[in-house]
Amino acid sequence: MSQELSDLDRRLINRLQDDLPLTQRPFASIAEELSLTEQEVVDKVRQLRDDGLLTRFGPFFDAEALGGAFCLCAMSVPEERFEDVLTKVNAHAEVAHNYQRDHALNMWFVMATETRGDIIRTAREIEHDTGLEVLMFPKKREYFVGFRVNA
Amino acid sequence: MTLDPKDRAIIEATQAGLPLVLQPYTVVAETLGIAESELLERLENLKKNGVIRRIGAAPNHYRLGMTANGMTVWDVDDSLVDDLGDKIGALPFVTHCYRRPRALPMWPYNLFAMVHGASRDEVHAKRDRVAELLGDACRASDILFSTRILKKTGMRLRGQKG
The missing domain is CATH 3.30.70.920 (Lrp/AsnC effector binding domain/regulation of amino acid metabolism (RAM) domain)
Known part of the structure; x- marks a missing residue:
């Protein structure tokens, strides 16, 4: 892990991955645990965020519960056409994330749209634009995740 | 769950993150023109219904060595x-x-x-x-x-x- 982090920073990063209480002073319990003032906690969180060690502080929403549709999609793109196909795929605002992966299916992207119908329509458009098949892997079930990064 | 316009306003006001101040919900409630108690109650409900998973920070995997x-x-x-x-x-x-x-x-x-x-x-x-x-x-x-x-x-x- 990164060397420039102090012990306090590490404890704070680990602690901030827990759920904070919904109260007027959400930093009070952390401040007490770490023997800091609440203002010191707020300042440190801001510093960690500004330094890019924390990406975001706030509520984490279940994207699907907010409405809208999501779908993981994959394409097998010939190497020599990769950049051209990428430009065409990314041109669709519905494509939210896109990753190159080392597999015959080498382009994996997530579409985020208002409706399920928009997902299928966008996939057909991408197939039309590129002449390549878009495989769709909609989520059938999500399993509970207990992930934490130990700073 | 169905989100009413106030819930949607709360989500829109917080999805980029909470203000980093001592009392972030006081600031958000003021911005939205609602009582802080109502904001907290509605956030609690969104959490119960699974719309909010948790409130906290997301660490940057890459910066923490998870490359x-x-x-x-x-x-x-x-x-x-x-x-x-x-x-x-x-x-x-x-x-x-x-x-x-x-x-x-x-x-x-x-x-x-x-x-x-x-x-x-x-x-x-x-x-x-x-x-x-x-x-x-x-x-x-x-x-x-x-x-x-x-x-x-x-x-x-x-x-x-x-």
Whole structure:
């Protein structure tokens, strides 16, 4: 892990991955645990965020519960056409994330749209634009995740 | 759950993050023109209903040394996949765990688990632990490392259509 982090920073990063209480002073319990003032906690969180060690502080929403549709999609793109196909795929605002992966299916992207119908329509458009098949892997079930990064 | 306009306003006001001040909800309530007690009550409800998963910070994996991520994929017996999926999701190094449809014959895998680590070797070692958990229920598996981020945009709630 990164060397420039102090012990306090590490404890704070680990602690901030827990759920904070919904109260007027959400930093009070952390401040007490770490023997800091609440203002010191707020300042440190801001510093960690500004330094890019924390990406975001706030509520984490279940994207699907907010409405809208999501779908993981994959394409097998010939190497020599990769950049051209990428430009065409990314041109669709519905494509939210896109990753190159080392597999015959080498382009994996997530579409985020208002409706399920928009997902299928966008996939057909991408197939039309590129002449390549878009495989769709909609989520059938999500399993509970207990992930934490130990700073 | 159905979100009423006030809920949607709260979500829109907080999805980029909370203000980093001593009393962030006081500031958000003022911005929205509602009482802080109502804001807290509504947030509590959104949490109960699963719209909000938690309130806290997201660490930057990359800056904290978790530079390798592998999408591990598994062909698991349909009658066992849900029980096993819960166990794999609970592993501390799995960030996402989903059951998805197969795309035969090219893609026989129905269980997807994203595994993070400091190196590819570490990701491989963690993948072995998933394989142990799955045992004979798993017929085939693969691991796909990401080699390049091609696009990354925040997913935001869009304004309601008029």
